[in-house]
Amino acid sequence: MDIVPECMEYVKHTAEYFPKRVMRTKLLNFVLEKITKVPVFYSGSRAEGIPCVSSDTDFMYEVKAVSPGSHEGENRFGDEEENVSVVLDLTDVHPGYTKVRILNGSWQDSSEFALYGNGLRSLCKLGTSYLSNMLVSEYWSTRLPNIFPNHGMRQETFLHGPCISTKYDSKSKVAEIDTMLCWKCEWPEVANEWVERDRKFNWPTQEIVNEIKKTGCNLVPVGYANSGTKELEWRFSFSKAEWVIIWSFNATQIACIDIMKLLFDNCISPKFPDLFPSYFIKTTMFWLIEETDCNFWKPQNLFVCLDKLLLNIISCLDQKRIRNYFIPENNMMDAKSPEELAKLHEELKICWDNGEEKWLRLIKENLSTIDKNEIYFHHILINGLTISRHLIYTTMQSLNLTDWKEKTKQTIRDLKRCGENGTLPDACNILSQEFEALLTIYSFYSSRFDGNMEFILSTENIKHVEETLRNCAKLSHSTGILQLAIFYFCLERYPDALQVVQQVQKKYTSQVVHYQFWERHKTPRDHDYPQAMQRPSLEQTMQNYISLDFVLLPCLSRLYPDMIQEKLRDGRILFIHPLFFAIHLQFCCFCMMGDVEKCEETVQKMQIFVKQNIDLLRKTRDFTIVDLTTSCLRIVRTDKHSEDYFNETMKSLI
Template sequence: MSTEKCEAMNEKSDLSRYLSLVSEQIERRIARSKYLTYFLSNKFDRSIVFSGRRSEGVSIAQSDTDFMFEAKGVFVNDMPNLGKSSDQVTQLVMDLTDVHPGYTKLLFENDRNDKDISEFAVYGNGLHSLCPQGTNFVSNTFVLDYWNSQSASILPDQHREKDLHFHGPCVLTAYTIMMTRHEIDVAISFKSKWPVVAEEWIRRERKYNWPSSCMINQIKEQGINLVPVGHANSPNKELEWRLSFSKAERLLVWSFNPVQQICMNVMKHFFNSQIAPKFPKLFPSYFIKIAMFWIIEETENCFWIEENLLPCLNALFERLVVYLEEKKIDNYFIPADNMMDAKPEDKLNSLKLELLKYKYNCNSVWLQILNIGMSTFDKNDIYYHHIQINCLSISRFFIYTKLFDLDYQTCLRNLEGARTILNGTDIFPVMRRHLISEINITKACLQFHNDCNKSKVHAERDIKCIEKKLQTGCALNNSTGKLILCTFLLYTKQYQEALTLLQDIEDQFTDLVVYYRIWERSKKPNDEDYDLSKPRSSFEDTMRTYIALDVIVLPFLLRIYPLSVQSIPTAEEQVLFIHPVLYTKVLKFHCHHMLQNHDECQTVFEEMKTYSAMKQYHSDLFSENIVANCEKILNKACIPIFNHKKGT
């Protein structure tokens, strides 16, 4: 790197440090994408493609969270299958006549499908009912209507907004958790082998051997998807389907070296902050990714090195300006598809002029974005581990929301199924061990509860046995270990033991603790409070010291939970997720109530009310209902005491 560039970056070590940190974080984000794709595909019993910027290691404001479901029992061929139709799938055929490049119509051949075995068979007359009258082409509009009708039952209901609406080929839904709204695009798609129309990409001569022949074969083997959306200018767009190369694009992005990944990240940050507000939806970030594919394929590998980071960014910027001048950006897999041809020319010209304003001070813009990026990469324990903790929270949510059924055998089957899924992947092994331990604790509670239902007498040996199993979970963290044990101590009338442990738990909830709930956390993990001079702790130490997960209340275990909590899951017909601090106070309240410590009971109740009123921590009515139930218990307990004091 030249002296001038070194001075601009302050020191070369700053850039090296940034590259190292970004590379590490991108690697973890990609691991998260792989884990979520694997885990959710198994939980939903269907193939899922986790795509969008988040899946590719890009993390900026309003990053996409996209999930593409592959329809069950449907497969698309790019030419008629002259043989017998498969017994495994219902087959469709691509029809590329009179369509824009990159799009196709899908023909449903009745004579080649003796019976419709796709998931659409339950929808009217199956796929045939999704063809407009008088045609055998599957309507993307009808499929979207079907998907809209099914999404509500497929997606988790808790914390989800009830209204779903279309967003291009996706159903847009939103989850509100701790007063933060998360929008998620969920698309339905048909799986297809690699199409002949994209065969040029497979055979294309590549001077610099990117992507490698091994990756090309891998991409071809996994095929593509067809998504229900037509070209914007097509007169028959309701019958057209777009060829989606999301799986191929994801593998290509995952193959980027750190400099290439940073180039794409920085450019997307630049467009998101400087360009998109002035030109909304005109130049999607997807174009930046496609530009990266082309420029990497056409450039020597030695160009993409740390010393060339700024020239690499400038080369990408100049490529985007050229696209705007030519009003053309070729699809990377089907070059005949100009993805810009539906954009208004006058707006593209205005955008080009806007970009040219930055042409002579590009380096300062890139450095500013890089410096902002460097400031967010403090290597404390929470930040280092938070991607795994995020996956842990999501996994817990999807596993335990399926335990709303009051049937004991159903709950056990769901727990065993979740454990099988977790054992099937080598991604985030420490996180998986943590979750499997929690599942084992829940299973022990279920078995004990089931035994209690059979007999009203609790054998001392059974109580000690379950208590010993719960003791093993105390090392997990405040919510999944100690609070479950405290719940059991309350149930078995060991009130003083529970109070001692509850006080220990409260003392651990310092300002350093970050509360994770599904996709949300109570504060940014890169706090300045952490002592970065100490060696980074292990994942287990981080979980014990800094992390608090929500307490999960299962309807099947109502008998074990405090009285103020028991009625709520039944009324709500779902699993409860309770803030650990609030639940700690609830348990203390009930222990003092059973010990007839009325003053302490009143004090804890006031603390509970104050904490529940902190709406930044609680967005649901569960906490309010729990507090209301505690108030009823308190009033019943205080009436005779009050009368006694009055001499009545």
């Protein structure tokens, strides 16, 4: 067969973007575990780096202080001198599931269930010693708002299988965020066959097998669909193991599973929703790679690889059996409708008869939608940076100045260590520089708060802060440069502050891509950037084309104008559009200088900004800039005028 250029291009593109997605997942998990200190990890197909079109964003929260053991008397709960509290019970359950039983004894409940609820025993089904997955999920729904940041999130939650879900209003669609409470568990005996299995082609390698066994697994709160004791059952989840396995794929294997997911997304799943989830495709792929020589998986063989994977899926449907990769006794298909499986089998046979053309069409279509321009080249890195930045800042929102200072110092050390380990070093460097600039501001203003005027008035110290903030300004439009404007504002150097904010407004051209939490406001295209360098570095891209939300920290509220301080009194961190903040700070400068005419002109700019972004504000439910515009209007107009503006604007938003 002749080598198809599109196949080679697709695999080449896969080899470029996939490692970046892996690095993003590692960065987010590092931030969650080491910096925010929340026992949550990013999971699902997005974390693995091969998402479907309809993939949700998944997070799994590992319960603290409780780790079920396979045998009674093995695991400790809390203090090492105490008796074990919970164990697995695999009697009368479907393969791949277990019950979790609380042991009798005088042990003290030191779990988070005792800290935030009524204790672990209260989560058992009435009259039993077995933990109820339903009661645990209900408990989790009450804890969720206290653990995850709510900026950009809708307040309501709903049950989605074993997950508690919420919605995030992004630029292009309403995204779903799934969070799940789970138990961290040692490697279960029921999965020992996977560890000891003979592998003809040495995949996965013994090194990978040993790493996975050491990591263990999780138990998630969902029972077997056809079980009479479904509420008491928990499913073994091997999410972490699946990362390690998928991250060992070569580019052809990644491209193969990616294209198969595209086929199902475009042609199969709309007709058969939830019948053959992407997890089944992944599992079939695992078995296929294990049973195939590694020389089979080459770019020039992509069509052959896809045909082989599709044939294996058709064979699974023919047998109405798909073996769990880690616990083969678990037929994950046996709770599905046999009639529907038969219809899907016929549909895939028809698809098979379309030959290589079906693959070529999908590859061409997907290649045409891949944004290969130079700005997008860094998108995955910037996305990982913005999410990490958001998570870190949100965990710091309730800290006082002293605690915030210590937390910031530790965060800088952690980020530098993460970068040195090779996990998105550019993103870690940008974050650490941003926090170092904030520390510089803190050190300067803590002297001001302490009345150390000699330090404050020192020309040398002022120049040091200015230099630090100007260097930080190179990171993006919204980091150091606006902090520099605040610095001047607090020193009552209003003309200098105005000069900075005017520079921001002038630089904020149509070529700038504004990143909010998890989302950018537009898709950049090459023809929008005629002066762009070929493959600019991340630092060059950030400095010239990327703007991040400007962060207002409650612990530093005394640095901000009075109207901003009003918004920070409830302890929130405000993630605000940098261009709007520049205009708002401009208004505050003119107000302090007593220039009424300029105040009038500037508040009109704020109103225009709100009007131009009304659709985005409606989607993200971000009403802060409406509040601030109203406050400014109240200064230059009547209370009646500002109240009418607020009511009319909010009416168009809600």
